[in-house]
Amino acid sequence: MxxxxxxxxxxxxxxxxxxxxxxxxxxxxxxxxxxxxxxxxxxxxxxxxxxxxxxxxxxxxxxxxxxxxxxxxxxxxxxxxxxxxxxxxxxxxxxxxxxxxxxxxxxxxxxxxxxxxxxxxxxxxxxxxxxxxxxxxxxxxxxxxxxxxxxxxxxxxxxxxxxxxxxxxxxxxxxxxxxxxxxxxxxxxxxxxxxxxxxxxxxxxxxxxxxxxxxxxxxxxxLDDPKLIGRRAGERTVKRVNPRQVDTGSNITVVFDPRIARGFVGHIAGAINGASVARKTSFLRDKMGQQVLKAGLSITDDPLIVRGSSSRPFDGEGVSGERMVMIEDGVLNHWFLSTSTARELGLVTNGRGVRGGTAVSPASTNLALEPGDISPEDLIKSIGNGFYITELIGQGVNMITGEYSRGATGFWIENGELAYPVSEVTIASNLKDMFMRLTPANDIDRKFGVASPTIAIEGMTLAGR
Incomplete structure (x- = not known):
């Protein structure tokens, strides 16, 4: 009440x-x-x-x-x-x-x-x-x-x-x-x-x-210099002029620009949120202790990073959190938990309670998909032909089933290079499969509360002309 x-x-x-x-x-x-x-x-x-x-x-x-x-x-x-x-x-x-x-x-x-x-x-x-x-x-x-x-x-x-x-x-x-x-x-x-x-x-x-x-x-x-921010915005925009459509295809490798990849990592955070697990609205609710990402990949969460964007000395209930490897070597280790959510699941809080008005619910802090060991340039070269995404449109993500379908714009990758701008396409798959086919580059920027390098995901369907 x-x-x-x-x-x-x-x-x-x-x-x-x-x-x-x-x-x-x-x-x-x-x-x-x-x-x-x-x-x-x-x-x-x-x-x-x-x-x-x-x-x-x-x-x-x-x-x-x-x-x-x-x-x-x-x-x-x-x-x-x-x-x-x-x-x-x-x-x-x-x-x-x-x-x-x-x-x-x-x-x-x-x-x-x-x-x-x-x-x-x-x-x-x-x-x-x-x-x-x-x-x-x-x-x-x-x-x-x-x-x-x-x-x-x-x-x-x-x-x-x-x-x-x-x-x-x-x-x-x-x-x-x-x-x-x-x-x-x-x-x-x-x-x-x-x-x-x-x-x-x-x-x-x-x-x-x-x-x-x-x-x-x-x-x-x-903060980045205003002129630098402005120049980057202008250059990004000009590159998008005169986009093409591409043919519908399956088994396409899709590359997410880091600022788009951060949103994708947010889907992982949502799927391992204890509140979603308790409500049975997460497609990973039965996967604790099992492999949910490709082997070798890890997701970390650390509330105690000095000058971290989402750092906090204690959570919304007065509990100190600590750095946790939420997913290690692809295996799911933890849910994000507040006290009441932990009690509902028969567990103990891990200091992730967040105040939302008068309520307390679990959430991530400084969340990161840990980087790989390949540069984004080499990652793109290794793909040959594919689709580099710079913007996603719509909310076609079902966190209960994992079904994923969103409009996208970006650049076609041809012979390992960004060839021309692309728009009016839709990418689709299931998050369970996407997680298992994900390859991260090494260009992570940890200044944001959710951090991710460039990522490539194999085996997606692309709907175009």
């Missing part, structure tokens, strides 16, 4: 929040008070979470500013347990904590029992955790964001063959988590995020093509 309460901030509170982005002591104190009030109202157990966010962004198109946005919030949520009954409430700053706690407990008392809902076991709670250097205090002004956006767009427009712009943008922000539980956990952390992106068009009339490029980092100084 869930209740949401919204209140306007008074100006003093707004000013205090804006000027105390690093200091979470007040939020920890208020979360602790919520716990005490919930227990006084009759809760057996409780946890309180504050999700803090700040962001600023600028978007431009054709040399003019289209939008400037700024936002800030501190969202409180309280989860209470009365026996095996649970309820959650959420509110913005300014709420009456006593009333909120009493409402939560009253709601829990009339809720149905949930045999799996619980706090993390006390023995699993993090007693100490490392500084993962997730926060960069650099303050990028609106003017600086605008200049970076304009510079990116102009660099893309300067590429010969680019005819129009879909826009460019730059952003900076931070997010943080404060967590207090009734059985002894109290902690907080924050992470910054900076981004740049641009999208442009090449060609004219019905032969226009669009593409983009972007960068996203925890530290502002690590």
């Amino acid at each position: 869930l209740l949401t309460v919204h209140n306007k901030w008074d100006e003093n509170e707004r000013l205090a929040i804006m000027t105390s982005e690093i200091d979470s002591a007040d939020l920890l104190s208020r979360a602790s008070q919520l716990i005490d009030l919930a227990k006084a109202a009759g809760a057996d157990q409780a946890d309180a979470v504050v999700v803090r966010s700040r962001s600023r962004s600028v978007s431009v198109r054709l040399g003019k500013v289209e939008g400037t946005e700024a936002s800030e919030s501190d969202d409180f949520s309280l989860r209470v347990f009365v026996g095996q009954k649970v309820a959650s409430v959420s509110a913005n700053p300014g709420f009456d904590m006593k009333i909120l706690a009493e409402r939560a407990v009253a709601m829990a008392k009339v809720s149905p029992e949930d045999p799996f809902a619980c706090l993390a076991d006390e023995a699993d709670l993090a007693r100490s955790y490392p500084d993962l250097e997730l926060y960069d205090p650099t303050d990028i002004s609106t003017d600086a964001l605008r200049e970076a956006s304009l510079e990116m767009e102009q660099a893309a427009l300067d590429v010969q063959g680019v005819t129009n712009s879909s826009g460019a943008g730059a952003s900076s922000g931070m997010g943080g988590l404060v967590l207090v539980t009734s059985h002894g956990f109290s902690g907080s952390y924050m992470a910054s995020r900076f981004g740049r992106s641009v999208s442009v068009i090449a060609g004219e009339g019905t032969k226009m093509e669009r593409d983009y490029d972007f960068d996203s980092r925890l530290y502002a100084a690590d």
Whole structure:
């Protein structure tokens, strides 16, 4: 059961929040008070979470500013347990904590029992955790964001063959988590995020093509130069002009560009998510301890990478995770687990619980398909003829059966080289087969939360003309 309460901030509170982005002591104190009030109202157990966010962004198109946005919030949520009954409430700053706690407990008392809902076991709670250097205090002004956006767009427009712009943008922000539980956990952390992106068009009339490029980092100084991002976007777009169709065929080797391969690795993560296994919505639900990838391949997940894009010192339940080899030498070793999901499966959490509003569900952290030992150039040469994909269209992936069918654009591989652009084709197979026929290159870039090198998958069906 869930209740949401919204209140306007008074100006003093707004000013205090804006000027105390690093200091979470007040939020920890208020979360602790919520716990005490919930227990006084009759809760057996409780946890309180504050999700803090700040962001600023600028978007431009054709040399003019289209939008400037700024936002800030501190969202409180309280989860209470009365026996095996649970309820959650959420509110913005300014709420009456006593009333909120009493409402939560009253709601829990009339809720149905949930045999799996619980706090993390006390023995699993993090007693100490490392500084993962997730926060960069650099303050990028609106003017600086605008200049970076304009510079990116102009660099893309300067590429010969680019005819129009879909826009460019730059952003900076931070997010943080404060967590207090009734059985002894109290902690907080924050992470910054900076981004740049641009999208442009090449060609004219019905032969226009669009593409983009972007960068996203925890530290502002690590961002790619705006001109470089713009130039890459322009060059990618121009290469797509005048695409051809290709003949329908079977047993085609398909190569996924790294930014497309990251999405494919995300399918693997979804298939080994404990929540999907518990709901019986994963085609790998009966494959624990069995080979699910080609021998020699591994999938790792590590929440403790210093400056990692998806690193966290503890999860949404106060449990510290550790680096895990989810799939090793092709064999499935682990599910992603939160406490309640682990209990449902008769297992123990591995610190992958993530807060989504007032709920906790398992998810990956810094996930990686570990690279192979062949360069992408040599991988393409070894194929001879095939299809190199730079964009996928549609959502034709059935995670229950593994059936896979998606529209695609990219380049035809001929005699080991990218020969010409291709569009209006569909690729199809089953994820079970695709996993067993996957070959990774060695060009992994670990700056993203999901990392993958270029990958080749044999034996796919291609529907063309």
